[in-house]
Amino acid sequence: MPIQLNRIVGKEYPPFVVTVERGKIKEFARAIGDANPFYLDDDVGRASEWGDIVAPPTFAITFRDEDADTGALLRDLGTDVSRLLHGEQEFEIFRQLRPGETYLCRPKIVDQYEKAGKTGPMGFVVRETAVTDRDNEIVARMRSITVVRL
Amino acid sequence: MKHARIYFEDVQVGDDLPALVKGPIRQIQLTRYAGASGDFNPIHQDDEFAKAAGMGGVFAHGMLSMGFVAQAVTDWAGAGSVRKIGVRFTALVRLKDTVTCKGRVLAKSSKDDVHTVEVEIWAETQKGEKVVTGKATVALAPRT
Numbered sequence: 001m002p003i004q005l006n007r008i009v010g011k012e013y014p015p016f017v018v019t020v021e022r023g024k025i026k027e028f029a030r031a032i033g034d035a036n037p038f039y040l041d042d043d044v045g046r047a048s049e050w051g052d053i054v055a056p057p058t059f060a061i062t063f064r065d066e067d068a069d070t071g072a073l074l075r076d077l078g079t080d081v082s083r084l085l086h087g088e089q090e091f092e093i094f095r096q097l098r099p100g101e102t103y104l105c106r107p108k109i110v111d112q113y114e115k116a117g118k119t120g121p122m123g124f125v126v127r128e129t130a131v132t133d134r135d136n137e138i139v140a141r142m143r144s145i146t147v148v149r150l
Numbered sequence: 151m152k153h154a155r156i157y158f159e160d161v162q163v164g165d166d167l168p169a170l171v172k173g174p175i176r177q178i179q180l181t182r183y184a185g186a187s188g189d190f191n192p193i194h195q196d197d198e199f200a201k202a203a204g205m206g207g208v209f210a211h212g213m214l215s216m217g218f219v220a221q222a223v224t225d226w227a228g229a230g231s232v233r234k235i236g237v238r239f240t241a242l243v244r245l246k247d248t249v250t251c252k253g254r255v256l257a258k259s260s261k262d263d264v265h266t267v268e269v270e271i272w273a274e275t276q277k278g279e280k281v282v283t284g285k286a287t288v289a290l291a292p293r294t
Contacts, residue, residue, distance in 0.1 A: 024186075031179070031186035032217035033172060038229030050230060057220040057232040057286075061213050064188050081191055082203035086212035090236030143236070149204075 002150035005112070005123045006078045013072070013107040016065035022099035025055045028062060055097035060131060060140050061089070063105050077125065079148050087124060087145035095139045103139055106130045110143075114150070123148040155228060158258070158265040158290040167253035167269065170222040174246045175210050183214045210243040215282045219271045222251035227288040233266065237284030241275075248276045256285070265290050 022042075029039040037044040038054055045053030064070075074080055097103075111126035124145055131140040180194045189211055192199040200208045216237050223232060243249055253271040260266075266289050273282040 028186040031182045032214065032221060033179070034217065034221040034224075036221070036224060036229050048230075054230050056217065056229075057224065057235050058213060058217050061189075062187050082193065082199070084191070084193075086239050088236070088238045089213065089216055090234070091232075092234045093232055096230050 002121045003079060003083075003148075005114075005125075005148060005150070006076060007112060008076050008109050008125075009112045011076065011109045014065065014068065015104055015106045016063075016068065017102060017104055018063045019102045020055065020059075020097055020099050022053065024062065025053060025059060025097075025099060028059055029056050032056065050096050050098060052098050052100075057091055057093060058089075059097055060091060060129075060142055063103070063129070063131065063142075065105075073125075073127075077123075077148065079123075083149045085147040085149065087147040088143075089145070090143040092141040093139075094141075095133075095137075097140065101133065103131045103133055106132075117147075117149075119149070121150040123150050156226065156290065157293040158260075158267070159293045161255055161258060161267050161290065163255050163258060165255040167222055167226045167255075167271075170218065170225060170251040171248060172218045172221075172251065173248040175243060175249070177208070177245060180208070180210055180214070180245075183211055183217075187211065187213060189213065205242075208245060210245075210247075212239040212282070215239070215243055215249060215273055218249055219251045219253075219273050219282055219284070220286075222253055222273075223269065223271060223286045223288060226253070227267070227290060231288040231290060233287045233289050235271075235284065235286040237271070237282045239281065240283055241279050241281045243275065243281050249273050249281065250275075251282075253286075265292055 107129040110128045129142040251273045253269045257268040
């Protein structure tokens with residue numbers, strides 16, 4: 001029997017603050033195996049148009065609410081981690097993410113639907129997270145689609 | 151040359167991006183990516199958990215493959231050039247798989263002194279199976 005997901009479209013999760021750490025940018029780039037000096041070399045960063053190293057395009061995926069209950073979304077939906085797949089991911093980058101900068105992240109569920117997949121029914125949950133700076137200017141926007149095997 | 155600067159005028163619609171070959175994927179890289187990204191879903195670490203979940207064993211984070219295709223784009227267009235990147239995860243990457251990232255220029259446009267290039271991007275395993283497909287938009291400086 002397929003499971004039934006709860007409908008949570010429009011739900012907003014508590015905004016959370018992140019500060020970009022220099023070492024975290026480098027750790028992330030190295031984990032991907034990307035040795036771009038604009039991510040890894042402080043001297044190259046300092047001499048660049050940004051005045052410091054910058055983060056790789058997918059770095060914002062590391063932004064998470066350390067104080068939040070990580071199971072909240074799963075519980076709200078009524079599922080567990082073993083059923084999840086990552087369906088789609090998008091990043092819009094309006095300004096480069098740099099070490100020492102502090103941002104506010106605001107996640108919101110914007111859509112939810114079901115479709116028949118190759119291996120059975122699938123639930124799709126679309127979440128958008130706006131990333132803004134201290135002046136409330138948008139820095140990046142993330143959109144992710146989580147797939148739940150029902 | 152890797153990390154060389156390219157200019158808007160150097161790019162033509164239909165150009166292929168240099169292919170970027172990553173892997174073979176090893177468990178240690180998935181563990182490292184979990185630590186770096188904060189995604190500790192055991193499905194990428196624990197073979198028994200992944201089998202019990204009906205996934206046939208451990209597979210790579212989709213975001214790692216997205217990181218690979220993003221690298222293919224920035225190796226070509228430069229760090230800090232990406233304005234937008236979006237992908238769909240179409241198949242699983244398994245341990246020992248090699249992931250080859252490719253891309254092709256779809257369109258160029260200029261507006262208010264901002265020059266952007268849209269590229270189609272994808273990654274495939276050694277079996278030729280596409281694991282990631284998507285698009286990216288990069289901003290490039292003009293030569294003049």
